[in-house]
Amino acid sequence: MLTKEFAQRVELSEKQVRKIVQHLEERGYHLKKTEYRGREATDFQEEDIELFREIADKVKQTNSYDLAFEELEKENDFLQIVVKEDDQNQLPS
Known part of the structure; x- marks a missing residue:
C-alpha cells in the first residue's frame, strides 16, 4: 500500500510516516x-503497521x-526486526 493509505492505517500523518521511513532507511x-x-x-x-x-x-x-530510535535500538525486539529484514534482502554467496 502507498503512503496515504498506510498513514491512515497507522493513524499518523503522511509527513510522520515519511519521517519514520527516512530514519529507518x-x-x-x-x-x-x-x-x-x-x-x-x-x-x-x-507487517510494517506494528513497527510504525x-x-x-x-x-x-x-x-x-532520534531519541526514539536510540531507545528502540537498545531493545532486543527492535533489533531483531531490523536484522531479520536485512537477512531477507541478502543474496546467498
Whole structure:
C-alpha cells in the first residue's frame, strides 16, 4: 500500500510516516519499493503497521525521532526486526 493509505492505517500523518521511513532507511532498514506514477515509492506491507506504531509511540514519549530510535535500538525486539529484514534482502554467496 502507498503512503496515504498506510498513514491512515497507522493513524499518523503522511509527513510522520515519511519521517519514520527516512530514519529507518538511514539505519539500514529496507522497506519494499514499487513504482507509482513513474517514480519509486514505498510499498508498505501489513507487517510494517506494528513497527510504525511502536516507533510512533516512542516518538510521542521522547518527543524526538532520534531519541526514539536510540531507545528502540537498545531493545532486543527492535533489533531483531531490523536484522531479520536485512537477512531477507541478502543474496546467498
